Amino acid sequence: MDWPALTCYTAALILLFLPLRAAEDRLVPGKPLPPGATIISDDGAFALGFFSLSDSTPPASLSLGVWYSSIPELTVVWVANRETPVTSNTSSLPRLSFTNTSNLVLSDGGGGHVVWTTDVTATSSSSSPVAVLENTGNLVVRSPNGTILWQSFDHLTDTVLPEMKIRLSYVTHGTSRVVS
Numbered sequence: 001m002d003w004p005a006l007t008c009y010t011a012a013l014i015l016l017f018l019p020l021r022a023a024e025d026r027l028v029p030g031k032p033l034p035p036g037a038t039i040i041s042d043d044g045a046f047a048l049g050f051f052s053l054s055d056s057t058p059p060a061s062l063s064l065g066v067w068y069s070s071i072p073e074l075t076v077v078w079v080a081n082r083e084t085p086v087t088s089n090t091s092s093l094p095r096l097s098f099t100n101t102s103n104l105v106l107s108d109g110g111g112g113h114v115v116w117t118t119d120v121t122a123t124s125s126s127s128s129p130v131a132v133l134e135n136t137g138n139l140v141v142r143s144p145n146g147t148i149l150w151q152s153f154d155h156l157t158d159t160v161l162p163e164m165k166i167r168l169s170y171v172t173h174g175t176s177r178v179v180s
Contacts, residue, residue, distance in 0.1 A: 027104070027131040032097035035062055035088055039133045046077070046137045048093065050086075061085035064096055064106050064116070065171075066137055066152065077137050077159040078152050079104055081116040102129040102149060104141060118150040136163045145179060 025042050027033055047069035050062040063086075065079040086094035086108040094109040099117075106116040107166035118141055120129075129149060131141050138161075139152040153164050 025133050027096065027098070029098040029100075029128055032095040034093050034095050040069060041133045041135045041137070043135045046133055048133045048139055049077065050088075053074075059103060060087065062088055062094060064094075066133065066139060077161055078139070078155075078157050084115050086115050098129060098131070102143070103140065104131055113167060120149045134169075137161045138163070146178070 001007045017097075019098075020072065024039055027039055033039065035050040038047045040047050043067065046066055048064075048066050050064055051067065051074060052060070052062050054060055063079050063081055065076045067074055067076045084107065088094060092109045092112065094107060096104060096106050099105050101120070103120050104118040105114050107113060108115050120141060128144055129141055130144075131139060133139050136153075140148055141150040143149055153161075156164070
């Protein structure tokens with residue numbers, strides 16, 4: 001094989017194995033997450049994005065959640081808007097984005113109203129938070145100095161993952177609530 005042919009062959013192999021869109025493990029202000037896009041943890045074990053439990057095309061309602069990305073069957077471990085799925089239509093798509101107050105906000109595709117929020121109280125509106133999907137499956141909102149402002153592990157759904165903590169309150173004798 002001659003050198004130009006070998007170079008073209010190598011370039012073709014590299015392009016073949018490159019993903020169409022590089023997976024990211026974080027969401028930053030100014031770059032919303034629309035349906036079809038995902039945030040992948042560094043180790044590739046978990047994904048954050050929109051999913052539908054129905055088989056309709058296009059999906060009638062979408063939920064935002066974290067699932068195992070390496071398991072072929074959709075195995076969701078955390079859902080943000082379990083009670084209020086969002087609709088997706090051709091004129092407006094739901095999206096997850098940051099507000100100027102460091103909150104992650106899920107807005108629906110119809111009127112753009114807020115369906116779910118992290119409800120973070122930021123110390124400074126000029127900070128640039130980041131939402132990171134960790135290798136544990138925990139979605140974390142961090143301030144620029146690394147302080148955790150919000151995390152999905154504090155808002156349990158129906159799955160308990162390793163490194164998740166179920167907190168007890170000795171004052172109120174309450175526990176975290178796991179929803180099935």
